[in-house]
Amino acid sequence: MNELRFYLNRLRSYGGMRLYAQLAAMVALGLFDGIGIYMLAPMLGLLGLIGDGAGGTGSLPFAGETLAALRELPANLALPVLLAAYVLIMTLQSLLQRAQSIRGTRLQQGFIRHLRLTLYASLMRSDWIFFLRRRRSDFHHLLTSELARVSQATYLFLQLASSVAFTVIQIGIAFWLSAKLTAVVLVSGAAIAVVMRRKIRRAKEVGNRTSELSQQYYAGLTDHFNGIKDIKSNRLEDSYLGWFRGLTGRMEANFIAFARLQATTSSLYKISSAALIALFVYLAVEALHVGAGELLLIVVLFARLWPRFAQIQSNAEQIGSAIPAFRSLRELERECADARESGADETGARAEGLDVKAGIECRHVYFKYGGDADAEYALRDVCLRIPAGKTTAIVGKSGAGKSTLVDLLMGLLEPERGSVLIDGLPVTGERRLALRHAVSYVAQEPFLFHESIRDNLLAVRPDAREAELWEALRFSASEEFVRRLPEGLDTVVGDRGVRLSGGERQRLVLARAILRKPSILVLDEATSALDTDNEARIQEAIDRLKGKMTIIVIAHRLSTIRGADQVVVIEQGEAIVREDGRVSALDGTSAEGVVEWPAGAR
Numbered sequence: 001m002n003e004l005r006f007y008l009n010r011l012r013s014y015g016g017m018r019l020y021a022q023l024a025a026m027v028a029l030g031l032f033d034g035i036g037i038y039m040l041a042p043m044l045g046l047l048g049l050i051g052d053g054a055g056g057t058g059s060l061p062f063a064g065e066t067l068a069a070l071r072e073l074p075a076n077l078a079l080p081v082l083l084a085a086y087v088l089i090m091t092l093q094s095l096l097q098r099a100q101s102i103r104g105t106r107l108q109q110g111f112i113r114h115l116r117l118t119l120y121a122s123l124m125r126s127d128w129i130f131f132l133r134r135r136r137s138d139f140h141h142l143l144t145s146e147l148a149r150v151s152q153a154t155y156l157f158l159q160l161a162s163s164v165a166f167t168v169i170q171i172g173i174a175f176w177l178s179a180k181l182t183a184v185v186l187v188s189g190a191a192i193a194v195v196m197r198r199k200i201r202r203a204k205e206v207g208n209r210t211s212e213l214s215q216q217y218y219a220g221l222t223d224h225f226n227g228i229k230d231i232k233s234n235r236l237e238d239s240y241l242g243w244f245r246g247l248t249g250r251m252e253a254n255f256i257a258f259a260r261l262q263a264t265t266s267s268l269y270k271i272s273s274a275a276l277i278a279l280f281v282y283l284a285v286e287a288l289h290v291g292a293g294e295l296l297l298i299v300v301l302f303a304r305l306w307p308r309f310a311q312i313q314s315n316a317e318q319i320g321s322a323i324p325a326f327r328s329l330r331e332l333e334r335e336c337a338d339a340r341e342s343g344a345d346e347t348g349a350r351a352e353g354l355d356v357k358a359g360i361e362c363r364h365v366y367f368k369y370g371g372d373a374d375a376e377y378a379l380r381d382v383c384l385r386i387p388a389g390k391t392t393a394i395v396g397k398s399g400a401g402k403s404t405l406v407d408l409l410m411g412l413l414e415p416e417r418g419s420v421l422i423d424g425l426p427v428t429g430e431r432r433l434a435l436r437h438a439v440s441y442v443a444q445e446p447f448l449f450h451e452s453i454r455d456n457l458l459a460v461r462p463d464a465r466e467a468e469l470w471e472a473l474r475f476s477a478s479e480e481f482v483r484r485l486p487e488g489l490d491t492v493v494g495d496r497g498v499r500l501s502g503g504e505r506q507r508l509v510l511a512r513a514i515l516r517k518p519s520i521l522v523l524d525e526a527t528s529a530l531d532t533d534n535e536a537r538i539q540e541a542i543d544r545l546k547g548k549m550t551i552i553v554i555a556h557r558l559s560t561i562r563g564a565d566q567v568v569v570i571e572q573g574e575a576i577v578r579e580d581g582r583v584s585a586l587d588g589t590s591a592e593g594v595v596e597w598p599a600g601a602r
């Protein structure tokens with residue numbers, strides 16, 4: 001319930017006066033409705049269906065006076081005047097209802113957008129380690145399915161508030177008409193509400209299962225479509241179909257359980273309302289000797305009110321079932337707040353990129369991924385210096401810690417002990433973000449957005465001119481193949497660029513990296529998917545960048561590190577500098593060539 005209160009407070013601070021205006025409109029709607037019903041009394045009196053004295057309009061506040069005023073009018077005008085007043089009140093009520101429903105939707109949608117934006121922005125500002133520890137599919141799940149449930153529950157809460165306001169007003173009117181009869185109905189209603197509370201608890205349980213199942217659904221789908229090639233090539237379709245069948249079966253059963261719960265409550269309400277009306281009429285006539293006018297109005301009031309009780313119960317059950325979604329969303333927001341990158345700017349203003357003058361240095365850097373004391377260190381006591389304007393190659397066996405080192409050098413990860421310094425100053429807070437503005441990173445698995453090549457390039461530098469785009473493409477040996485594409489720069493590359501070959505994607509990502517004119521260029525096996533020809537061309541281009549920027553290359557191939565000014569070998573989390581300055585084994589395979597290790601590089 002704390003979660004619901006938290007989001008209601010958020011709704012209050014988001015909606016402000018609009019929310020209060022909305023609630024006021026709900027109260028007014030209840031009043032209009034009550035007046036509409038109350039007008040039945042003088043109408044029936046005028047038609048002679050109920051008497052004027054006690055037990056008729058005489059026992060109803062204002063009804064007798066209204067009837068007397070109407071009788072003052074010429075006989076043929078009284079009924080049309082009363083009916084016109086009734087139509088006017090109902091028209092006003094409908095117009096108010098219309099405005100209230102549009103405003104309600106506007107408020108609800110605005111609030112959801114506000115939640116979406118806040119969550120998306122907090123995710124974007126969370127640090128890298130946060131993303132390493134969470135499943136990506138959980139973010140999809142929370143930003144789509146869970147947020148939709150929160151959205152629906154917020155809307156239902158407004159509906160609930162409206163039903164409660166309506167009910168309170170109508171009960172007030174009923175009390176005014178007959179306190180005794182209303183008390184009988186309310187005592188019975190309270191007894192039913194106590195019984196129905198169990199149903200709300202049950203709805204919460206079903207809601208928990210809904211959250212779990214839909215999380216599994218999203219996670220599974222994301223995994224399977226990411227690994228669809230493995231599934232197809234290893235003929236695993238049937239086993240995944242089996243998983244899908246099982247999970248969707250449980251989802252279906254869960255949904256039916258909720259529908260059953262709702263249908264049961266609704267029928268219980270109907271049965272109890274019939275029993276109550278019977279008891280009510282019996283008591284009214286036999287025990288309380290209530291007059292026909294009073295009885296008629298109260299029956300009409302409660303006949304309209306009873307479905308509201310049922311609606312309040314149904315809304316409460318649905319809100320109860322959405323509580324787990326509120327909880328997951330709140331938890332994610334808390335985790336994002338804890339993982340917020342220091343120096344992340346609320347306004348999204350871009351920090352100036354750092355210009356590395358002397359170099360980057362690691363001083364006794366230790367890093368481990370797990371938070372536990374006994375988790376293994378991925379890097380231990382790493383000391384090294386990456387001189388500015390030079391090319392540094394990082395080599396080592398798979399799992400040695402090369403990517404971890406590069407992530408630390410780019411400011412994506414923070415050392416557990418020791419420090420990373422740029423030009424002698426530690427990389428912390430805003431300097432970490434500024435460092436990342438200065439870095440262009442080309443990953444081992446090149447990533448392209450499902451947009452045109454032009455848009456993919458402009459994403460990193462929106463002001464780049466056409467000539468600069470082609471220059472970057474030429475640099476990465478992509479010009480030729482892009483010119484051959486039917487729509488050239490405007491060709492849309494498929495989902496994650498799958499319509500291009502691995503090598504073509506790598507070259508486009510390289511062009512994008514260069515277009516940014518970074519101060520530090522990081523290439524993580526960036527030429528691994530290229531043939532010898534293209535690799536040689538890119539190698540030459542990278543060689544031409546020497547002196548213009550600091551280049552860090554993670555490499556397995558000897559050809560990649562041949563042109564490096566310095567080579568860092570990572571072995572089981574330690575950076576090893578061989579005294580003879582020569583590297584002779586890469587990734588477990590004996591390399592034939594050796595790379596000179598400049599003196600004093602450490």
Ligand SMILES: Nc1ncnc2c1ncn2[C@@H]1O[C@H](COP(=O)(O)OP(=O)(O)OP(=O)(O)O)[C@@H](O)[C@H]1O
Binds near residue numbers: 369370378400401
């Ligand atoms: N997200 C993570 N969570 C936990 N451990 C991790 C994570 N990423 C890497 N590691 C561990 O840290 C160590 C170093 O991994 P890293 O990815 O830096 O190696 P690498 O040299 O880049 O390997 P490769 O050449 O295969 O990419 C490995 O033991 C790896 O299992």
